[in-house]
Amino acid sequence: MAVAVLLGVSGCTGMGAADGTGAEGAAPEGTIGLLLPEAQTARYEASDRPTFVSVVDRRCPGCTVLYANAGQDAAAQLQQAESMLAQGADVLVLDAVDTVAAAGIVVQAKRLGAQVIAYDRFVDGADYYVSYDYEFIGFLLGSALVGAVNERVAARADGGPDAGADGGSGGGSEDGADDGPDDEADSERPGVLLVHGSATEPNALAIAAGTRRALEGEDIDVLAEHYTPDWSPDKATEWTEAMLTRYPGQVDGILAANDGIAGGAIAAAKAAGLDPVPVTTGQDGELAAVQRILAGDQYMTVYKATDQQAQTAAELAVRVLRGEDPRAAVVIKGVPTMLLAPRAVAAADVEHVIVDGRVYSTEQICVPAYEAACERAGLIGQEAS
DSSP states (O other): OOOOBBOOOOOOOOOOOOTOOOOOOOOOOOEEEEEEESSSSHHHIIIIIIHHHHHHHHOTTTTTEEEOOOOOOOHHHHHHHHHHHHHOOSSSOOOSTTTTTTTTHHHHHHHTTTTEEEESOOTTSSSSEEEOOHHHHHHHHHHHHHHHHHHHHHHHTOOOOOTTHHHHHOOOOOTOTTTTTOOOHHHSSSSSEEEEETTTOHHHHHHHHHHHHHHOOOOOOEEEEEEEEEOOHHHHHHHHHHHHHHHHHEEEEESSSSSSHHHHHHHHHHHOOOOOOEOOOBBBBBBBHHHHHHSSSOOOEEEEEEEHHHHHHHHHHHHHHHHHHHHEEETTTTTEEEEEEEOOOOOOOOIIIIIITSSSSSHHHOOOHHHHHHTTTTSSSTTTH
């Protein structure tokens, strides 16, 4: 996939000052506000926030960084933005809870002479946009699901290790199959559930579109699909439990739009006694997901280098604050845009993408509950490289 590049913007690393302060003794240069949407997704507090602050501190010692997390509350985010603007913020880096409501933040910022960098989620009227291609992420998820489900069904047909597994599609059930063909051949088609993110979030809609593109023309039945309010793992668990009851023995795969939803879906499958659990995807490269992948519970995740995204946004914010006008290779709805490339990560990719990429160390991944899985993957023990 082509990566759109904001010309002249480069990444850097470094440890930074605390939020809301500039480096001691540095001449004041201005104020940058970072507005993140929620803390339920691990990446925001674990990666995005600290990386952003450290890069701004290194690149602009005289800059002050203001930070707020909206806790999935659009009204609270509006108040946080208003507070930052009242404190003199020159640039807002905004990951919107509600992208429609966030247009009001852009209007207020422009009225006060501040610029807005939309972060991760597109906001109409922003000055810049830094994100990933979420439809491509959905395509990666769907493609991985199709390949793994077909392999598992083929292995079961050949009497492989998945033969007779509770999660298989063999035998079928009349429950919930109102629109499905009745002939025996079609009853053997693998079935999947699509568990999307929030229907109010454009990235979730883009992921769903990419997923459908990957599934188009495949000999796979989409048994049901669901948009998960607030991307809630608990709500994903509840819905998946209901669908496993409705489609007993028919669910071969679960396309989960992120790792939190994947964890909820896998919990539902385990509670239903499925062994192995259906092929399940994810996104974000969370530590718990990497561990589930090594243990064989989750098939894959899409890793987004959130530190790279935060670095890029921080570099861009500093340049904009200093009055520069970075050019962009891509423009979306009139907004200069940078799109970074995601990576699909299955068990065989954990070492070179996650460990060698210093996303998580083997010490973080291979806690006692996952030592055996790590040894099988060659991350620790005699087989470790």
